[in-house]
Amino acid sequence: MKVTWTYDRGDHRDNHEVDLTDPAALEALLRDIHQAGEAVVVTIFSDITDDSDDLPPGVQIGLGHRAHAFAVHIADDGGYLNDPTVPPPDQELHFDLGGVPTEYPTEHLRLRPDTAIQVAGTFLKTGGAPPRLPAASE
Structure with missing residues (x-):
């Protein structure tokens, strides 16, 4: 699967792209x-669309904040994954999305970074199956 992320460096964008097949x-x-x-948004996808304005099906995760992250399934029936045991942050947080600082509302930031990373690994391991929160025993 293709993994992309971009940082805003003021005078330029620092773009990254790798192909990975190993969840570890x-x-x-x-x-x-x-x-x-x-704080950056990492996009993981396998299918490229013909329309450059459409994101292909995949997962985006927000990482880089100490205690809060997000994971969103990019699909017609997708959405944000939220862990009800994780309290939201006190305020909205910004993540670099394609090199553009983007504000994310607190209700979408109810994941721990380790959980978001595990969701992404499972997404790759399952070949792109709709993501879900890991069970407590996983």
């Missing part, structure tokens, strides 16, 4: 991205 390698990459401490 994806999770290691995502941990590195998160530990860098720069």
Whole structure:
């Protein structure tokens, strides 16, 4: 699957793109991205669409904030995954989305970074099956 992320560097955009097939390698990459401490949206997808304005089916995760992350399934029937045991942050948070600082509402930020990383790894492992929150025993 293709994994992309971009940072706004003021005078330029720092674009990244890799192809990964190993869920463990994806999770290691995502941990590195998160530990860098720069809030960024990572997009993971397998199918390229003919329309460059449409995102292909996949998952986007927001990483880089210490305690809050998000995961959203990009599909006609997709949506944000939220863990009801995670309290939302006190205010909206910004993540670089394609190099553009983008504000995300608190109701979409009810995941821990480790959970978002696990969701992405499972998405790759299952070949793009709709993501779900991991069970407590996983």
